[in-house]
Amino acid sequence: MINDLITAILLFGQFGILRSRALLVLASGYLLTAFMAVAHALTFPGLFSPTGLLGAGPQSTAGCTCSGTAASRSSSSLMRC
Numbered sequence: 001m002i003n004d005l006i007t008a009i010l011l012f013g014q015f016g017i018l019r020s021r022a023l024l025v026l027a028s029g030y031l032l033t034a035f036m037a038v039a040h041a042l043t044f045p046g047l048f049s050p051t052g053l054l055g056a057g058p059q060s061t062a063g064c065t066c067s068g069t070a071a072s073r074s075s076s077s078l079m080r081c
Helices: 002-018 019-045 061-076
Strands: none
Touching: 002 019, 019 061
C-alpha cells in the first residue's frame, strides 16, 4: 500500500514535468491500487471487527482484491497506447 502510494506520487511528479499521458494513466493505476488495498484491509474479517468494516459480506475481501489487481493490470496495458 505504501509502495503503491509512493510510486503514484513519483509518477505524478514525472507527469508534471513531461506531460506524458502514459505516466498519468500509470500513476492513476497505482493510486487506485493503493486505495483498493485500504478497502481490502477495511473489509478483511477479524482485522478491525469480527465481520469487517464497510458493511462487508463474505465475498467483499475477494472483490477488493480482484478489483485492485484488475486496476493495476489495466493501467499497465493502457500505458502502451
